[in-house]
Amino acid sequence: MTLAIEALNVEKRYGVLQALAGVSLTVAEGEFFGLLGPNGAGKTTLISIIAGLVRASAGQVRVMGADVITDYRRARRLLGVVPQELVFDPFFTVRETLRIQSGYFGLRNNDAWIDEVIHYLDLGAKVDANMRTLSGGMKRRVLVAQALVHRPPVIVLDEPTAGVDVELRQGLWQFIRRLNRDGHTIVLTTHYLEEAEVLCDRIAMLKAGRVVALDSTRNLLEKFSGLVLKLRLDREILPEGLAAEVLSSDGGLFALRLRDLGGLEQVLHRLREAGATIRELELEPPDLEEVFLRVMGER
Numbered sequence: 001m002t003l004a005i006e007a008l009n010v011e012k013r014y015g016v017l018q019a020l021a022g023v024s025l026t027v028a029e030g031e032f033f034g035l036l037g038p039n040g041a042g043k044t045t046l047i048s049i050i051a052g053l054v055r056a057s058a059g060q061v062r063v064m065g066a067d068v069i070t071d072y073r074r075a076r077r078l079l080g081v082v083p084q085e086l087v088f089d090p091f092f093t094v095r096e097t098l099r100i101q102s103g104y105f106g107l108r109n110n111d112a113w114i115d116e117v118i119h120y121l122d123l124g125a126k127v128d129a130n131m132r133t134l135s136g137g138m139k140r141r142v143l144v145a146q147a148l149v150h151r152p153p154v155i156v157l158d159e160p161t162a163g164v165d166v167e168l169r170q171g172l173w174q175f176i177r178r179l180n181r182d183g184h185t186i187v188l189t190t191h192y193l194e195e196a197e198v199l200c201d202r203i204a205m206l207k208a209g210r211v212v213a214l215d216s217t218r219n220l221l222e223k224f225s226g227l228v229l230k231l232r233l234d235r236e237i238l239p240e241g242l243a244a245e246v247l248s249s250d251g252g253l254f255a256l257r258l259r260d261l262g263g264l265e266q267v268l269h270r271l272r273e274a275g276a277t278i279r280e281l282e283l284e285p286p287d288l289e290e291v292f293l294r295v296m297g298e299r
Helices: 043-050 072-077 094-104 111-120 136-148 166-181 193-199 217-225 261-273 288-298
Strands: 003-014 017-028 032-036 058-063 079-082 154-158 185-189 202-207 210-216 227-233 245-250 253-258 278-284
Touching: 003 043, 003 185, 017 043, 017 058, 017 185, 017 202, 017 210, 032 043, 032 193, 043 058, 043 079, 043 154, 043 185, 072 079, 079 136, 094 111, 094 136, 111 136, 111 166, 136 154, 136 166, 154 166, 166 185, 166 193, 185 193, 193 217, 193 288, 202 217, 202 288, 210 217, 210 288, 217 288, 227 261, 253 261, 261 278
Parallel strands: 032 185, 032 202, 079 154, 154 185
Antiparallel strands: 003 017, 003 058, 202 210, 227 253, 227 278, 245 253
């Protein structure tokens, strides 16, 4: 298996503050990988180290086998990063900005790819507009375009949809999915957990500079979340002996957490034994937000 990103025991200290405390993870080539955590967990610090913007206090990071310190030129050519902050040069138009970005990587006559990126990010109407005249959402689109202009095999998106409208979000993910299907590796950080749940093959969760969960999205959902069963019964008290965790109880309406579908049959069997009549029943699938809250609360 070819590794797109490899981080080995990465540490970063800022004086007495330890932003990263021995982070180790790998991202396979062609994977769509999520990096989640609360504010201050160390996500942006790790991305900055991968991008060569910050030097780790200890540990090693490689991009497609290129060490970000000893082989930094190759590592940076292999990587495209969409930063969290809106950083732009106010003296150039959108097209000029993308041409200049191409020049940083020694690319001439790159207009065909620039036009394609502009099309998919819906920047055509603003291509000759000065950067300082753009809205925040449009500036973020240009940041995405800049990260893609040299066609890097590994793309890191640090909160790419923060503060943008729904239409842009949908268009952006359509384009990013296409890049991933074409073989690009995508690493995503986001606070929109529904995005990560739908898009990411695997997810790492960081807290206080440490990896506290790392698994496939499916396994995380099954391991930490479970199912929520909502019932309306003909009585206000649940029968004893139910193999489920009671989340809430309001009159005859109950919410129960089940470990799996096997738990559903046990609950229904116990209700039948007690002679309870089910008036309403709804089974909610697990979601990543619940997983995130449980993982962060347990550590």
